[in-house]
Amino acid sequence: MSRSVLILGATSAIASALAREFAAHQFDLILGGRDREELSALASDLSLRFGVRTGILPFDVLDTRTHAATLQSYLAESANAPAGAVVCIGHLGDQAKGQSDWEEARLILETNFTGCVSALNILANYFELRRAGFICAISSVAGDRGRQSNYLYGAAKAGLSVYLQGLRNRLFAAGVRVITVKPGFVDTRMTYGHSGLFLVASPEKVAKGMFRAIVKGREVVYLPWFWRPIMLLVRSIPEAIFKRMRM
Numbered sequence: 001m002s003r004s005v006l007i008l009g010a011t012s013a014i015a016s017a018l019a020r021e022f023a024a025h026q027f028d029l030i031l032g033g034r035d036r037e038e039l040s041a042l043a044s045d046l047s048l049r050f051g052v053r054t055g056i057l058p059f060d061v062l063d064t065r066t067h068a069a070t071l072q073s074y075l076a077e078s079a080n081a082p083a084g085a086v087v088c089i090g091h092l093g094d095q096a097k098g099q100s101d102w103e104e105a106r107l108i109l110e111t112n113f114t115g116c117v118s119a120l121n122i123l124a125n126y127f128e129l130r131r132a133g134f135i136c137a138i139s140s141v142a143g144d145r146g147r148q149s150n151y152l153y154g155a156a157k158a159g160l161s162v163y164l165q166g167l168r169n170r171l172f173a174a175g176v177r178v179i180t181v182k183p184g185f186v187d188t189r190m191t192y193g194h195s196g197l198f199l200v201a202s203p204e205k206v207a208k209g210m211f212r213a214i215v216k217g218r219e220v221v222y223l224p225w226f227w228r229p230i231m232l233l234v235r236s237i238p239e240a241i242f243k244r245m246r247m
C-alpha cells in the first residue's frame with residue numbers, strides 16, 4: 001500500500017497537527033494549499049523531524065477552474081499515488097456581514113462547500129478507479145443544526161456532510177472509505193478572539209482523533225467524542241423552543 005497522503009488546506013492548525021501525526025507514522029506527505037511559503041516551511045520541518053518525503057501542491061479552493069488540471073496532473077504521476085486524501089479547508093467568515101453582503105456569504109459558501117466539492121469530485125473519481133484508498137474531510141458540528149449566529153457557515157458544512165454521506169454510499173462498492181470529521185470548538189486561527197466558546201479542544205487532540213478514525217476506517221466521527229451526545233441533544237430541541245434560544 002502507498003504510504004503517502006495528500007492534505008489540502010495543510011496550513012490549517014488541525015491539518016498541520018495531522019500531518020505531524022502521519023509523518024510520525026512514516027507516511028510521506030503532499031501538502032496542498034495557497035500559502036507556498038508556509039507549506040514549504042511545514043514540509044521541511046516534517047522531513048527533518050521524521051525523515052519522510054514531502055512535497056507541496058499550490059491549491060486555491062476558490063479557483064475551481066484550475067482544480068482538474070492541478071489535481072489530475074499531480075495524481076497522474078504514479079510515484080505520487082497517495083493512500084488517501086484529507087480536505088481540511090475552511091473559512092468561518094462573518095455571519096452578520098454575510099446577511100447583507102453577498103460577497104461575504106459567497107466566500108463562506110464557496111470555501112466550505114462548493115470549492116471543496118469541486119476538489120472532492122476529482123479525488124473521488126480517482127480513488128474509485130483505483131478501487132482503493134480513503135477520502136477524509138473536515139465538516140463541523142455547526143452543520144448539525146442551523147443557529148442564528150453562524151448559519152451561513154453551518155449551511156455550507158451541512159451541505160458538505162450530506163455530500164460526504166452520499167459519496168461514502170457511492171464509493172462503498174469500490175472499497176474506498178469516506179470519513180466525515182465533525183469537530184466541536186478547536187483552538188485555532190479560525191476561532192481566535194471569538195467569545196462564547198466552550199469545551200475547546202487543541203488541534204493536536206483533534207488531529208490524533210482524525211488519524212485514529214482514518215486508520216480504523218470510521219465513517220462519521222465527532223471530535224472530541226462528547227460532541228456526539230451534545231449534538232444529539234441540540235438536534236432534539238424542538239424548533240419552537242430553539243428559535244427562542246439566542247444561539
Ligand SMILES: NC(=O)c1ccc[n+]([C@@H]2O[C@H](COP(=O)([O-])OP(=O)(O)OC[C@H]3O[C@@H](n4cnc5c(N)ncnc54)[C@H](OP(=O)(O)O)[C@@H]3O)[C@@H](O)[C@H]2O)c1
Binds near residue numbers: 011087090140
Ligand atoms: N476551529 C474550529 O473550532 C473548527 C471547528 C469545526 C470545524 N473546523 C474546520 O476545521 C478545518 C480546519 O480549520 P482550522 O480550525 O484548523 O482553521 P484554520 O487554521 O483557519 O485553517 C483553515 C484552512 O483553510 C485554508 N483555506 C481557506 N481558504 C482557502 C482557499 N481559498 N484555498 C485554499 N485553502 C484555503 C487555510 O489556508 P491559508 O493558511 O492559506 O489561509 C487553512 O489552511 C476547517 O474545515 C474548519 O471549518 C474548525
